[in-house]
Amino acid sequence: MINLRDIAYVRSGTADLEAAVRFAVDIVGLQEQERDDGAAYLRADHRHHCLAFVEGESGVLASAFSLGDENELADAERQLEAAGVPVARGTSQQARARRVRDLLAFDDPFGNRFELVVDQARDARPVAFGRSAGITEFGHLCVDAPDVREAYRFWSGLFNVRISDWIGDWAALLRIDQVHHKLAVFRGGSPGLCHINFQVTSLDDVMRSWHFLEENGVEIQQGPGRHPQSTAVFLYFKGPEGLTYEYSYGVQLIEDEASWQPRWFDPMHPASIDMWCGTSKRVSTQPQVRRPLGADR
Ligand SMILES: O=C/C=C/C(C(=O)O)=C(/O)C(=O)O
Numbered sequence: 219m220i221n222l223r224d225i226a227y228v229r230s231g232t233a234d235l236e237a238a239v240r241f242a243v244d245i246v247g248l249q250e251q252e253r254d255d256g257a258a259y260l261r262a263d264h265r266h267h268c269l270a271f272v273e274g275e276s277g278v279l280a281s282a283f284s285l286g287d288e289n290e291l292a293d294a295e296r297q298l299e300a301a302g303v304p305v306a307r308g309t310s311q312q313a314r315a316r317r318v319r320d321l322l323a324f325d326d327p328f329g330n331r332f333e334l335v336v337d338q339a340r341d342a343r344p345v346a347f348g349r350s351a352g353i354t355e356f357g358h359l360c361v362d363a364p365d366v367r368e369a370y371r372f373w374s375g376l377f378n379v380r381i382s383d384w385i386g387d388w389a390a391l392l393r394i395d396q397v398h399h400k401l402a403v404f405r406g407g408s409p410g411l412c413h414i415n416f417q418v419t420s421l422d423d424v425m426r427s428w429h430f431l432e433e434n435g436v437e438i439q440q441g442p443g444r445h446p447q448s449t450a451v452f453l454y455f456k457g458p459e460g461l462t463y464e465y466s467y468g469v470q471l472i473e474d475e476a477s478w479q480p481r482w483f484d485p486m487h488p489a490s491i492d493m494w495c496g497t498s499k500r501v502s503t504q505p506q507v508r509r510p511l512g513a514d515r
């Protein structure tokens with residue numbers, strides 16, 4: 219079993235680095251941590267970065283999880299290979315670009331690229347947020363897959379990933395620790411990043427951001443609303459090149475692992491997405507940039 223400790227980062231390709239960074243800083247409120255060799259690093263919490271924009275083809279490049287140490291990384295490599303999942307060990311240049319000691323890359327059965335990393339750099343300084351959106355941390359990431367049940371079999375068969383809740387065969391909300399979900403898989407025709415989530419301190423932050431985004435002409439994709447699964451109050455909005463961001467407040471913790479029973483929400487009912495039954499606009503997905511394993515920058 220491969221023990222995912224936490225989510226680490228998302229890497230996203232951008233045709234307009236400046237516009238992507240301006241939105242992430244001035245609108246989302248992230249800190250621009252560093253620029254280096256055609257990449258910009260955005261920070262939300264103790265991690266050196268949780269989002270990297272890489273100049274080039276537009277689309278998601280990879281999503282990453284952290285492991286405990288090099289032994290766990292070597293074990294993960296063996297277990298993935300034994301399960302017939304092709305793996306590429308990162309080069310030292312790739313590790314440096316991600317501010318990690320070491321990494322490996324693999325694709326899920328649908329072509330979503332994932333990286334497993336060890337020793338992601340931390341930054342001990344307070345975050346210098348781009349604006350006061352109330353962000354507390356990188357909360358979760360959500361990918362698309364044509365078969366959500368199959369995706370669950372993949373993640374739960376090889377990793378310490380448990381199902382928290384189903385929304386029919388349309389979405390699986392998956393946990394790796396007490397947080398209701400840090401990985402979500404939504405049904406979509408092709409691989410891609412459905413959204414990246416940032417947790418905020420209060421309900422007031424969500425509502426203030428809603429007004430701020432509207433005043434700044436940002437496309438709200440859904441919300442403010444409340445998810446019945448994690449009970450979080452949410453707001454989805456669209457950034458440049460189809461990258462969807464989510465703020466949410468109040469995600470449930472599953473403290474008693476043994477007694478948690480995953481629930482099945484009817485995907486046909488709007489309240490299964492938003493308990494307040496707000497207008498539901500399908501959240502767009504940033505497509506996965508496909509390239510051979512190991513060919514990443
Ligand atoms: O459509 C349902 C989404 C549920 C949640 C949640 O319960 O918090 C998400 O965060 C999500 O996957 O966006």
Ligand SMILES: [Fe+2]
Pocket residue numbers: 358360402413415464
């Ligand atoms: Fe979400």
